[in-house]
Amino acid sequence: MALKKVGAQTISFPNRPAILNWATVTGPREGEGPMGSYFDMVGEDPLLGQESWEKAEQRLMQYSVELVLSKLGWQPQDLDFLFAGDLLNQIISSNFTARELGVPFFGLYGACSTLAEGMALAGILIDGGYGDKIGVAAVSHHNSAEKELRFPTELGSQRAMTAQWTVTGAGAYIMAPSETGSPAGWHLTMATIGKVNDLGVQDSNDMGSAMAPAAFDTIMTHFEDTGRGMADYDCIVTGDLGSLGNKVLLDFFQKANLNPEPVTDCGLFIYDETQDAHSGASGCGCSAVVFGPLFLEGRWNKPLNRVLFVGTGALLSPATSFQGETIPTIAHAVCLERGN
């Protein structure tokens, strides 16, 4: 059997698994932003009628999976497997969603790289014939994330200008064999699995700068493994470095004498300047709600036929931060190409 691994860290998918459909659900703040009309469902209040931020977060993910299934006319039991993860301890939003849906479940932890990690793994299962209807979901909630990773929002702590705003939102994507046909024409063709990077950033209010080296490392490795370069991509979209992290990444490319023109970031589009989000958006849910509606649905500022989506995770834990550790980061890249 020919090894489908290309170079040091890249997997190729000769059978081109299809991204069949996706659905996004957000909180009200995201609904008020520039992308508001693109989301499938926008909650009226950030608690979604629940008693806690954590329960609201779980509902976001559950609704996103139920919505994408309803778009396809499927029931939860039609799914072979679900890959899911979130930012909370013990990935509770994902566990409880899997409980509610009753589907065979692989729990992932990759912080904001979760969607890309899940797409890579689901792609492997589909490509290799180990399943033919696989869900991938990621969620974050601003208030539960702040409570967990920084300061509970109830404290009213001032946010640093370098901080990103964790998105209240969830996205669910369904992958299936290529021959199932992809309405939007998107197929997974490669994945580059990241190593954990750590350039010594300790500031939980500047995760974009912490994650930029991981994104750079994975993208450069992808180029090396595949022989491709910047010009081979219509768009290389990270998720989510925010505005500061995006600048750091562009700097890295310029110093490497590469024109970073195709490079952008999911964290730049959810909030506008009046929404006081500082360095842009972040969280597992950010790229999950931006990637489909903005890039796969053809709303980007030019036609896209080949996109590299680079999920970037800051593997931040309060426990290790209190112990003086720096923030390890990781980035996984998935290449999506259009055309059946």
Next chain:
Amino acid sequence: MALKKVGAQTISFPNRPAILNWATVTGPREGEGPMGSYFDMVGEDPLLGQESWEKAEQRLMQYSVELVLSKLGWQPQDLDFLFAGDLLNQIISSNFTARELGVPFFGLYGACSTLAEGMALAGILIDGGYGDKIGVAAVSHHNSAEKELRFPTELGSQRAMTAQWTVTGAGAYIMAPSETGSPAGWHLTMATIGKVNDLGVQDSNDMGSAMAPAAFDTIMTHFEDTGRGMADYDCIVTGDLGSLGNKVLLDFFQKANLNPEPVTDCGLFIYDETQDAHSGASGCGCSAVVFGPLFLEGRWNKPLNRVLFVGTGALLSPATSFQGETIPTIAHAVCLERGN
């Protein structure tokens, strides 16, 4: 392409990935127990010379991976991918281990089901030709787990008799294509991926009872999917229900008119009665240090040619427990068969 999915939740591995080797590292308490001489390395103190329980836990995992690599004469860079997870928030032990080793990394969260979840996924990658040297590792540390999930040990809280003792230990397993040859002759032939079960147990001091229904559900689904039954297995070993959870599981089988003779549990063997572990052992690290040395290395009380290893995870989070939620649980089963 023929779908390699069998029944509702089971994957078959026609190429029979090999379990190439494994290594185990524990704390001193585990070294003093009946299995002490089976472990590759036993730490002299539970801090392993580190400043915190969390840093000690990270070292356990790192040492286990380094040890199994050294057994094979490999370096970390020889690994295509590493799958790893632990019990701590944001799976910090695994993230920092991946940072130290510098290998492409998939982060998992499945509580004590992590090793089985990782073996299933690594098996898919090997079987499908997406990699040929893949590591799977899991770790837990008694003191960091108690601090995170129940009471910091420094408080000296009395433990309930139903409580299991979280193992301070790590295990790392290497999987490779069948033709690489497996010195111990073990190959992965099937995996049954669990659904999240929840029969309403709320007591974080009785996780065995919470997990038993998940184990039962996955084993019964495995039988249904494959047409196999109890008698087809030399041993069905859960990890880790402990003595109480094991009794609950045996009851379930008896009520289903199945003779549970092959059924045992990894949590029953690490500590003896003098060690006051109450309901037995648990934690990601428990099955990780028991499964290889006791079952794969031929120390079980009869010869083994076909084993079903059922990793059982209590997806317990203090946040949801405080909010009155019950403990969702999951079990993933992997079938290992002997013979090249």
